[in-house]
Structure formats: C-alpha cells, structure tokens
Amino acid sequence: MTGTASIGRRLTLLLAGVAALLSVLSWWMVTGLARQAAERTQDNVLAASVTTIAETLRSEQGEVRLELPYSAFSMLGAISEDRVFYRVATGDTFLTGYDDLPVPTEQISSGGRVIFDTGVYSGEEVRMATVSRLVLAGTQPVSVKVTVAQTRGGVASISAELSQLAAFLSVAFFLVAVSLSAFAARTSLKPLNEIAAAVSRRGPSDLRPLRRAAPTELAPLMTSLNRLMDRLGQSIRSAEDFIAEAAHRIRTPLATVRAQAEIALRSAKDEDQKQRLRQMIRAVDESSRSAGQLLDHATVVYRSDDLVRTPITLSDLVRQTVAGLEPTAAMKDIRLQVEMMEGKVQVDPVLMDNALRNVLDNAIKYSPPETDVTIAVSAGDSEIRIAVSDQGAGLGDGPVDMLTQRFQRGTNTQGVVGSGLGLTIAKDVLVAHGGRLELETLEGNKGTCATLVLPSS
C-alpha cells in the first residue's frame, strides 16, 4: 500500500484485517473448547462404565467372577454409535473381553482411580479407561484390571460439527465486521468529502472562506484551508491591483502623448512633420494594443483551465458584442449585418465576448471603408457556427494555420496596427469550449470568412 492510497480504503482494510484475525482466533478457540468438552464427556461416561463393571467383580470359590452389566455398555451407546471394547484381566491372566486391547503398562494403584489413555486398536483411535480393583480369591487378594475402550468417531464428529458451526459464525462475523468498517470509514470521511466537494464546486475566482460545520478533527484543516484562500485572494488582489496600477501609470501618459500628437497633427502644416506625428501615434497604439492583448491572452489562459459556463442566449451575446464595435465600424462606414438564430449556449460569456470581439475587430480593421461585415449565426446537427465575413483582401498567401499562432501576422497586413494575438485569443477560447476557429479566403479573393465553431450543448 502506498502512502497516498485512499484513507477510506486503508481504514476499511485495516479494520477488515483485525476482524479476520479475531474471526480466526474465535473459531480456533471455539473448536478447541468443543473438542475438550466432547472428550470430557466421553471420559466421564467411560469412567462410569468401567467403574460399574469393576463393582460387579467378586470372588467365588477362589475364582474371580464378574457379570457384565448391560447398563455399562448402554450408557456408552447413549453418547454415540461408536464401537466399544473391554478387557478384564488379573495380573497377566486374561479373563474376558478383547485380549489384544492395549492396556496401560504402568502400575496402577488399586485405589479405584480411573486411568485414561489414548491408543490405537483395530486401526482406529480409541479412548480407554482403566481401573484396578483388589478381589479376594480365596485368601489371596488379586488385583483385577478392567479396561473399557471406545472409538472416538462420535467425539470427532461432534467437534467437527461444532467447528463447522464456529467457522460459519466466524465468516458471518467477518462479513458483518467488514461492511461495518466500510460504513464507518465512509461515515467518518464524509465531512472530508463534503469539504472537498464544496471546494471543487467553486469557480476559479471564488476565494471566500469555507463556512460549514466540520468535526473537531477537521477544524485545523479548515482553518489552514481558509487561511490559504485568504492569502491566495490577497496575492491575487495585490497582483490585480498592481497590474491595474501599472496599466494606469503607463497608459494615462500614453493617452496624453497620443492626444497631444493628434492635436499637433491637426495644426501641423509640414507634410514631413505630419508623417512623423502619424508614426508616433501608430507606435503608441501598437504598444497599448499589445499590452491589452497580452493581458487578454493571460486572462483567457487563466480562465480556460476552469471555465465558468453559464447558459446564455446566443443572440444577446452576439448583439452585445456587435453593439460594442458599432462605433468603430461606423468610423469607416462599415455596416455590421447580423443574421441571427435563436438558441441558448453554455459558455463562459466573458471569454466568448472576447473571442468574438477579436474576430470582429479583425474583420473591421482589414475591411475597406463602406463595405459590409456579416455576422451569421447558424446551428448544425452538432455545432453552432458564428461566421464573420468581410469584403477585405483575404488572408494573404501564407499558411492559414500560422495566423492563429502567437505574434504571427498575415502576409498582407502592412499598414494595419495589430499585435498578432487576436486570432490566437479567439482560437484558445474556442478550443477551451471544445470548438475551433476556421479561417478561409472567400472565393475569388473577395474577403475573409472567420467562423467560430462551438459544439452544441
């Protein structure tokens, strides 16, 4: 097991292991006890039987006599169907029973104490009880040894039965224990999972502290999580503030330079001077545009990782973006014609607006004045297409794929301010949504068509 395996699984396995150990132990103990009990029972009965036989010993005309009482054997039959053997002998003289039944060789005192032994007879394990008794044969006291033996099939079968039952119970106990431990693991990990779910449900910019009841053990985790979020939020805020402040510090003087240059351009008489002022304004525009698009691109990259998809009406989005660019288009007397289709899409509205704006901005930029730019929204079987066509000069003769690469610009863009990031941003946004950007020169070089393709949700 690795150090990073699931806590739930680890906990379950650990508890199951303990349960298995306990189950085996209890089975073993139960089996042992059952066997002991069965053996003790057999011993007791054998003792009673052998004692009963020994008590019938008497001497008659100097000879040892005995009557085998029926009860001595019937009590043995009561506990099992096992075979019973007996042997009565005085010293070395065999009196009755099975002569070859092995008897304890040790000296047995005649005090009536029963000696037990285990041996093998006629190929079976037997339990034997032996008692010794003094009988007066004539004047001579003779020690008579009585042995009763019984095979152990009954004991074995009883203890096997009990052991099977114990095994069955152990398995049941194990299964219950495993499911209980799985349940326990899940229950005790539930607050942790809930916290994880609550964190993962959040959008990329939601850094509010977690406010939910947590068990005491998780309180330190919650506290450090919240502290981390707080620090993250602070550093993001300070980075944002810094960027905003930097942009403000740079762009405001740039705006002044541009405004003054434009005013100077207006009053300049010399064509050469005018040309220089135009170049100056162009440089200002170039730098501010690049800065803006770099920031946009960073935003796109950041947000693409975790899209904030919102259901929005496509026509609202397109209309809003088009309205934002209307004044820019109007400056060149370019008409923006929208062919709309109603429908909802699940997209990140900020990113989609950005993508569409970049594509539209391109179309306007590269269109000659007094032409039309058409924005056509249509829905296919599996995709939604927003086609932006212009009546400009087309894409030039470079490879089309190159145009969506960072800082790459077409071969016929001379004289137009651009950063080479607009189409990259659009492409990245679409790819993040599972779509693509298609670029083509319209037939007969009559313009360009850029299509934003989104999978229909």
Place this chain on the structure above:
Amino acid sequence: MRYLLVEDNQELAEAVVNRLALDGHAVDHAASLAEAEDCLAVAQYDLILLDVMLPDGDGRDFLARSRAHLETPVIVLTARSQVSDRVGALDQGADDYITKPFDFSELEARCRAVLRRRGGEARNEIHLGDAVFDPLAGNLRFGAETIDLRNREIRLLEVFARHKGQILSKSQLMDRLFSYDAEVTENAIEVYVGRLRRRIDGMGVRIETVRGLGYRMETTEA
C-alpha cells in the same frame, strides 16, 4: 451638448476638452470625484466621461453609487483593459467604455453612439438653408423628406455646419474625417465633398471650392 469630463490627468483632460470644444461641445472638467459631485449638483450634462482611477476613489464605485439618481449617460475611460474590467464597467451602469490611449475619432464616435442610443432628450439640430440637419440621428430633413447619411457624410457635414462661412483646408477635413491610420489621400476628401454636394443639392446651402485653400459652406441666401 454639454459634457462633464472627470479625469485627474491635467494634460490629457486639456487635450480632450480642446478636441471636444472643436466639435462645438461645452466641456466642464473635474479632476476628482468630489469636484464631479459639485459639478453635477449645479449643472445638467448630456454625457459624462468618467476616468476609473481617481485620486479620491474608484470611478466605478462612484458610478454604482450614483447610478440610481443619475440619468446622464456615462462613458468610462479606463486604462485597465482586461476583459473582466470591461464587463464590470458595463454591469455597474456605464453606457460604454473606451480604453486609454484612445483615438479622438473613436471617442467621438462612441459619444455619438451612446447619445443616439439614449436618444431624444437633447437634440441639437442645425438649420442649413431650408434643411434641418440632425447630427445625432444622422439625417437631413428637407420638407417631408428625410435623408439618412453615412457616418463620414454626417461628420463632414457637421464640420461644415459648425464652421459656416469659414474656409476649411483639405488636411483639416481629413483629420476630422479619418482616423490617423487610414491611408488616405486628399483625393478622398474630393470624393466625399462631391458626394455631400449631391446630397444637399437644392436645399439652399452649398459647398464652394476655394481654389488652393479648401472648401467653404455658404447658405444661398447669404
């Protein structure tokens, strides 16, 4: 039109005020939110141009605060160009935004678009001979007839209308009409003037060519 410009950068503010004044707009300049409040308390404005970062606060907060009782359309001037900032500005009640540094033609175009969208309240129609020119709506009314003009025609006519009787050079007109980066020659001005002449033909107003100097608008009665 009366504009209120809220911008703390003195040079930029001056440039914007001068430029808007050229188009015949009266512009009051406030260098802080406090000054802007004072101006709003005593005067009625047609449009507010609002910077985002001001010495005494964030322009967007001011916007959110005053939107409830402020009817005047607002264009936010922002140096922050991030996508989320744009959306934020519009959400807080701005009518439009423009990113610094901006093109005067674009600023003007956006002002015009916002005023047209808000529409109606403040018309500044200009009488040209027998016709009435509405630069905001972008049309010429002549008797029962309403002629819609293209954007550049509107702007050209507006320059002439505001400088009636003055000689305007081709390069002056070019600066007014085209964004600096449009590669245009002075011939383009001739094309537009020619087109505009046909539009206003017979309306009691004409554009004369002043040889070697430029053009001048004259009303026929004068």
